[in-house]
Amino acid sequence: MSAKADSSSSGIDIVKLVLAIIVLIGGIVGYYHFADKSLIYRVLGVLLSGLLSMGMVLTTQLGRQFLGFLVEARVEVRKVVWPNRQETVQSTLVVVALVFLVGLILWTLDAGLFWGISRLTGQGK
CATH class of the missing domain: 4.10.220 (Light-harvesting Protein)
Structure with missing residues (x-):
């Protein structure tokens, strides 16, 4: 039963990762598509799409593992003399x-x- 839950969650994770990539690429394409608009709006659009895609990635298993890695790395840095x-x-x-x-x-x-x-x-x- 848990194997089925793992496979469905990994399928959802793949969908989330693909959507995150699409959102990020959409932000970059939008930056060049709206070249006639103000630079500040285009940069904000790219930043917003980057933050949105990063948020989507962090909701996946891979993203949670990455956050765990960052927490462990910070603990190790604090141990350094x-x-x-x-x-x-x-x-x-x-x-x-x-x-x-x-x-x-x-x-x-x-x-x-x-x-x-x-x-x-x-x-x-």
Whole structure:
């Protein structure tokens, strides 16, 4: 019995998703169709169709799963131990110093190879 309910709800979900896509495409087509109208009305139409289609998608099983994912992601972000200002500044300075050091090493290597190759080819008199 529950398998039948799941299949009918997934069928309804597919219809909702298709309708949401149609509404969104309709908003975009309307934006270009009413090119002679004010820009603010056309943008509001696209935003309204986007919000309406998003609302339709969120009523599906896929939309509910997405909302659950967002809630879980927010919980995980709150669990993260973020560095304080001093740690952030120190880490940034270390990264800048290492980038400078690697750049200096690569420049030295490039200059040395250039000098060696120019000597080998006879261009460095």
